[in-house]
Amino acid sequence: xxxxxxxxxxxxxxxxxxxxxxxxxxxxxxxxxxxxxxxxxxxxxxxxxxxxxxxxxxxxxxxxxxxxxxxxxxxxxxxxxxxxxxxxxxxxxxxxxxxxxxxxxxxxxxxxxxxxxxxxxxxxxxxxxxxxxxxxxxxxxxxxxxxxxxxxxxxxxxxxxxxxxxxxxxxxxxxxxxxxxxxxxxxxxxxxxxxxxxxxxxxxxxxxxxxxxxxxxxxxxxxxxxxxxxxxxxxxxxxxxxxxxxxxxxxxxxxxxxxxxxxxxxxxxxxxxxxxxxxxxxxxxxxxxxxxxxxxxxxxxxxxxxxxxxxxxxxxxxxxxxxxxxxxxxxxxxxxxxxxxxxxxxxxxxxxxxxxxxxxxxxxxxxxxxxxxxxxxxxxxxxxxxxxxxxxxxxxxxxxxxxxxxxxxxxxxxxxxxxxxxxxxxxxxxxxxxxxxxxxxxxxxxxxxxxxxxxxxxxxxxxxxxxxxxxxxxxxxxxxxxxxxxxxxxxxxxxxxxxxxxxxxxxxxxxxxxxxxxxxxxxxxxxxxxxxxxxxxxxxxxxxxxxxxxxxxxxxxxxxxxxxxxxxxxxxxxxxxxxxxxxxxxxxxxxxxxxxxxxxxxxxxxxxxxxxxxxxxxxxxxxxxxxxxxxxxxxxxxxxxxxxxxxxxxxxxxxxxxxxxxxxxxxxxxxxxxxxxxxxxxxxxxxxxxxxxxxxxxxxxxxxxxxxxxxxxxxxxxxxxxxxxxxxxxxxxx
Ligand code: DGJ
Numbered sequence: 194x195x196x197x198x199x200x201x202x203x204x205x206x207x208x209x210x211x212x213x214x215x216x217x218x219x220x221x222x223x224x225x226x227x228x229x230x231x232x233x234x235x236x237x238x239x240x241x242x243x244x245x246x247x248x249x250x251x252x253x254x255x256x257x258x259x260x261x262x263x264x265x266x267x268x269x270x271x272x273x274x275x276x277x278x279x280x281x282x283x284x285x286x287x288x289x290x291x292x293x294x295x296x297x298x299x300x301x302x303x304x305x306x307x308x309x310x311x312x313x314x315x316x317x318x319x320x321x322x323x324x325x326x327x328x329x330x331x332x333x334x335x336x337x338x339x340x341x342x343x344x345x346x347x348x349x350x351x352x353x354x355x356x357x358x359x360x361x362x363x364x365x366x367x368x369x370x371x372x373x374x375x376x377x378x379x380x381x382x383x384x385x386x387x388x389x390x391x392x393x394x395x396x397x398x399x400x401x402x403x404x405x406x407x408x409x410x411x412x413x414x415x416x417x418x419x420x421x422x423x424x425x426x427x428x429x430x431x432x433x434x435x436x437x438x439x440x441x442x443x444x445x446x447x448x449x450x451x452x453x454x455x456x457x458x459x460x461x462x463x464x465x466x467x468x469x470x471x472x473x474x475x476x477x478x479x480x481x482x483x484x485x486x487x488x489x490x491x492x493x494x495x496x497x498x499x500x501x502x503x504x505x506x507x508x509x510x511x512x513x514x515x516x517x518x519x520x521x522x523x524x525x526x527x528x529x530x531x532x533x534x535x536x537x538x539x540x541x542x543x544x545x546x547x548x549x550x551x552x553x554x555x556x557x558x559x560x561x562x563x564x565x566x567x568x569x570x571x572x573x574x575x576x577x578x579x580x581x582x583x584x585x586x587x588x589x590x591x592x593x594x595x596x597x598x599x600x601x602x603x604x605x606x607x608x609x610x611x612x613x614x615x616x617x618x619x620x621x622x623x624x625x626x627x628x629x630x631x632x633x634x635x636x637x638x639x640x641x642x643x644x645x646x647x648x649x650x651x652x653x654x655x656x657x658x659x660x661x662x663x664x665x666x667x668x669x670x671x672x673x674x675x676x677x678x679x680x681x682x683x684x685x686x687x688x689x690x691x692x693x694x695x696x697x698x699x700x701x702x703x704x705x706x707x708x709x710x711x712x713x714x715x716x717x718x719x720x721x722x723x724x725x726x727x728x729x730x731x732x733x734x735x736x737x738x739x740x741x742x743x744x745x746x747x748x749x750x751x752x753x754x755x756x757x758x759x760x761x762x763x764x765x766x767x768x769x770x771x772x773x774x775x776x777x778x779x780x781x782x783x784x785x786x787x788x789x790x791x792x793x794x795x796x797x798x799x800x801x802x803x804x805x806x807x808x809x810x811x812x813x814x815x816x817x818x819x820x821x822x823x824x825x826x827x828x829x830x831x832x833x834x835x836x837x838x839x840x841x842x843x844x845x846x847x848x849x850x851x852x853x854x855x856x857x858x859x860x861x862x863x864x865x866x867x868x869x870x871x872x873x874x875x876x877x878x879x880x881x882x883x884x885x886x887x888x889x890x891x892x893x894x895x896x897x898x899x900x901x902x903x904x905x906x907x908x909x910x911x912x913x914x915x916x917x918x919x920x921x922x923x924x925x926x927x
Pocket of ligand 1: 664666714731733
């Protein structure tokens, strides 16, 4: 009943908000001004029909926006600047028209404003060139409650031939400010999502990818620009944005004039000159951004909320606790091992078992990573009775079954390559690239069809399969397509991803409830381009809990906990050799989507009991972790010897606090840890979970505090030994 009333009040508020927007819009129209508004922010544009369409302002709502004109603060920059007439700065678009003219000059045709649903508005801005039949439509989708705007453009023409696009950004915004800083996320295989924070000096800072397949294995297509010095978690004015694309991207921050940063984001056009045919509409990927004047924490929470409500497949559904076979058995799969892993994860209280790489290939069994990709048939030596005994056992044990696939790839040693060598990305007149594996030409509809049917058939034959881990462990080399005509070879990088997305769409149409994980050599596909179709991503092949803490910290700036698979693996870690206590490894994985990535048989009985209890605890805190608001309290990047974060439920009646000791031995007393996001007036009882002993001996256990005290004064965390950690649940008591 209370929920219902709350929802009704919220609905009413949004209706009133939308009504007010309509009124304001009518008023502004008279002044040739247009607003794209969310609850706390506004983008202000101006332009007369047949005149230039200008961006004037983006930031917090300044009251009467009509005062922008007389204040002189208006940016007065074209919302989508084009190359050719005025050429001194970075541009969003560059086109070569059929007569060879390099210039495009856009004018406003119309602005249409629609309310799509309660909380979402769409502003469509139609622009045209005054000398060529060339058109650009800009879209701004505003998510009111979340304070997030999503933007993209559509480019088309009616010229008598092909227009060549050499620049076609999704987003362009000048930021006029002193002392701009950027936060971005660099990485490499096994070391993804490293936070880099740097001052934007004059010149161009570019974050990009051109490897074709794993577009986030190095840098992530997400940036924060803080306007006046480094932003903290709670302070600082900034814009945070991320590109929802699955392929090569480029984000540039060009400090071309003193105190002005041109932020531009889109597909990386360096390798992808685009041939646009008459009447063809090219849609750029979406750029999703938010503004915060309360630091990075608020920006992350805005993006997380948007993600759960709109940006992620099944963003409102709790994620299952799983066991993945990879680190436990690698490719050495047998029926007996799989059955015992199914039994074990079920006995531990888990909800899903995922059989990773190694189960397929009959003529060429998958004994290592150089064979079998493409042959998606069960290896009858390893699994003589097929998948059925496994899915049956999972069902009997009350858990779901999942399977690993790497659908875009082919090994030379495969039946598929013997049949279809032309399906591999390759160039005529050059040797085929004989690496570990080859990437298939997804621009070819026959290849798309093949991949779709492999997956669809597998799911039809085994309707119990509830989860697919979709891997991709290679890039594009020997760039060339047997399918695309000679004059369209430069479109391959883009056509590959259009093909890939067509496959995703078809799978989603036929299997909407299937859970899919995006994986690519670890964290090669951590982007909203994938999360439209996938429920979660694999962050890294490096499962060392210490390294993972840093990577998850970085990823948490843009991606909510429910999308972040975080698995407990063995110690010493298989990759780094680091020894980390089980509790620390489990506690850390409980900050994301909890999973296990080891042979449960390797747990001794004490460890087994601990993991079992932790899984039970995770089920209790899961709604808060997966759907609550994240507060990053102490960053490991600040070299403070500890890291701490918390999640708070929307109603502020339940929270989970984590602290991790990163020092060898803490010789000093940890400063009071001040909590965030609680209701100052509410009382919270602290309960330690995952305690080292069966009954918690922590002095804070069972103590009750007012939210106000916890946030203003804080609590004393006691951790001394290397890799000690603690989790507290905070429960509201009346
Ligand atoms: C790379 C992935 O990141 C791993 O988790 C694992 O699935 C292997 N591929 C299997 O080949």
